[in-house]
Amino acid sequence: xxxxxxxxxxxxxxxxxxxxxxxxxxxxxxxxxxxxxxxxxxxxxxxxxxxxxxxxxxxxxxxxxxxxxxxxxxxxxxxxxxxxxxxxxxxxxxxxxxxxxxxxxxxxxx
Amino acid sequence: xxxxxxxxxxxxxxxxxxxxxxxxxxxxxxxxxxxxxxxxxxxxxxxxxxxxxxxxxxxxxxxxxxxxxxxxxxxxxxxxxxxxxxxxxxxxxxxxxxxxxxxxxxxxxxxxxxxx
Numbered sequence: 001x002x003x004x005x006x007x008x009x010x011x012x013x014x015x016x017x018x019x020x021x022x023x024x025x026x027x028x029x030x031x032x033x034x035x036x037x038x039x040x041x042x043x044x045x046x047x048x049x050x051x052x053x054x055x056x057x058x059x060x061x062x063x064x065x066x067x068x069x070x071x072x073x074x075x076x077x078x079x080x081x082x083x084x085x086x087x088x089x090x091x092x093x094x095x096x097x098x099x100x101x102x103x104x105x106x107x108x109x110x
Numbered sequence: 111x112x113x114x115x116x117x118x119x120x121x122x123x124x125x126x127x128x129x130x131x132x133x134x135x136x137x138x139x140x141x142x143x144x145x146x147x148x149x150x151x152x153x154x155x156x157x158x159x160x161x162x163x164x165x166x167x168x169x170x171x172x173x174x175x176x177x178x179x180x181x182x183x184x185x186x187x188x189x190x191x192x193x194x195x196x197x198x199x200x201x202x203x204x205x206x207x208x209x210x211x212x213x214x215x216x217x218x219x220x221x222x223x224x225x226x
Contacts, residue, residue, distance in 0.1 A: 034214065034215065036217075041198075041222075042219055042220070043114075043116075043200055043217040043218050043219040043220050044200070044202075044217040045217070046214050046215065046216060046217075049213075049214045089153070091153075091215075096141075096158060096160075096165055096166055097155065097158075097166055098143070098155065098215065099155075100145075100152060100153040101152070102152040103152070
């Protein structure tokens with residue numbers, strides 16, 4: 001069964017710092033990988049989707065990479081802002097099933 | 111386009127009661143899936159419906175059930191509620207996949223269920 005791990009569970013950085021969030025998965029036969037953010041008490045907002053054939057995707061200050069062979073993805077956030085404070089989750093898709101990590105709680109300190 | 115809409119947003123039920131949650135997917139999305147989110151277990155998959163048929167089911171007891179209507183709206187039902195069913199229930203929808211690539215899944219704001 002696919003297992004998705006996100007380390008660290010929590011991260012606190014000063015405003016303006018560049019940071020990297022990690023996601024690892026055990027089975028490399030994935031269809032795609034998606035990064036989400038979740039604000040307290042809210043649903044998940046999609047950030048980036050990387051197909052299995054792709055290596056990276058970019059949106060604004062966000063860049064996500066995928067290395068299927070090593071079972072890893074990273075989410076790079078440039079010039080972090082207090083508004084980036086949220087929980088970030090990754091999800092891998094196998095067939096029609098999605099497996100989620102437990103998330104990294106990010107706090108950006110003004 | 112309107113997003114995924116879930117109702118009700120908050121509800122409190124007593125042990126032993128049953129509850130029905132509703133989800134309206136984004137227009138044109140035929141796949142609807144449900145997840146339970148708790149602080150201890152994270153996001154756990156409940157089931158997925160596509161064109162009114164359950165396509166996948168997670169590892170939850172039979173007290174958890176769902177259905178999808180012809181307009182793609184979906185409901186999930188939990189019978190004989192237990193304290194441990196207190197959670198955020200999230201619904202997600204997506205478009206049919208295009209060849210060789212899967213589409214983004216979109217989540218609703220969730221329904222907060224508290225069982226007392």
